[in-house]
Amino acid sequence: MQKWVYEKKQEKMAQEGLKLLELKFKLERDCTGTGTNYMKDELALIDSNILSYVFDESEPEKRKICADLAADCWKRKREFAVSVQNLSEFYVVVTKKISNPIPAMVAKDFIEHIIDFQGWHVINYDAQTIRSAITISTKRGIHYWDALLAATMRENNIFSIYTENANDFRKFRG
Numbered sequence: 136m137q138k139w140v141y142e143k144k145q146e147k148m149a150q151e152g153l154k155l156l157e158l159k160f161k162l163e164r165d166c167t168g169t170g171t172n173y174m175k176d177e178l179a180l181i182d183s184n185i186l187s188y189v190f191d192e193s194e195p196e197k198r199k200i201c202a203d204l205a206a207d208c209w210k211r212k213r214e215f216a217v218s219v220q221n222l223s224e225f226y227v228v229v230t231k232k233i234s235n236p237i238p239a240m241v242a243k244d245f246i247e248h249i250i251d252f253q254g255w256h257v258i259n260y261d262a263q264t265i266r267s268a269i270t271i272s273t274k275r276g277i278h279y280w281d282a283l284l285a286a287t288m289r290e291n292n293i294f295s296i297y298t299e300n301a302n303d304f305r306k307f308r309g
Contacts, residue, residue, distance in 0.1 A: 178256065180216040180288055181205070182298035183224035190242075193234040197299075204297060208254045215297075216256040218287050220280070222246050260287040 181204070188194055188201035208215050229242050249255045260268075264286045272282035285304065288296065296304055 177295055178214060178216050178293055179295035179297055180218065180258075180284075180293050181221065182284070182296055182300065183221045183228065184299040185297050186217070186221065186225040187228040187233065188299075190229045190237050190245075191233045191235075209252070211254055214254045214256060216258055216288075216291065216293050217249060218284060219257065219259045220284055220287065222249065222257070224280075256291075258287055258291045258293070260290070264290055 185201045185204065188197040189205055191198055207213050226239075226242050226246060229237050230239050250257055260283060264283065267286035267290070268279060268283035271277060271286055272279045275282070277285075281300070281304065284296075288294070298304060
């Protein structure tokens with residue numbers, strides 16, 4: 136009985152997540168996604184900038200691509216990782232920094248759906264991750280917040296990222 140209730144809750148969250156996207160962006164239910172260079176089964180992290188473009192009306196082309204990518208997760212076509220850092224950055228950007236900020240409650244609802252939906256893997260960092268990030272930042276001359284995200288990904292065995300800042304993350308290879 137509990138499994139059935141859990142599965143129904145997940146299905147409802149998937150539908151609500153899609154409704155959030157469709158309401159805001161009028162996505163079609165049969166969108167096929169954007170295609171990537173990553174293997175479909177490989178868990179990739181969605182960076183804050185990708186999540187933010189889903190709500191950024193000033194960048195319609197980027198918005199469409201990013202919304203389609205997120206929709207693939209809500210439609211259970213693939214799963215993605217997102218860090219607590221990404222969710223925090225996303226909240227600030229979409230409620231304060233984009234040209235047409237969204238209400239805080241809309242951003243909160245979107246984040247809560249990501250946290251609760253099993254297609255999104257929310258990853259976190261700890262004190263050791265911070266140590267690793269400082270080392271990465273100083274050795275490679277990388278901005279600390281990017282180093283923290285890279286260290287968090289590495290600790291969670293995630294080696295692919297969807298980001299607008301691809302050049303920054305190429306420095307972490309090897």
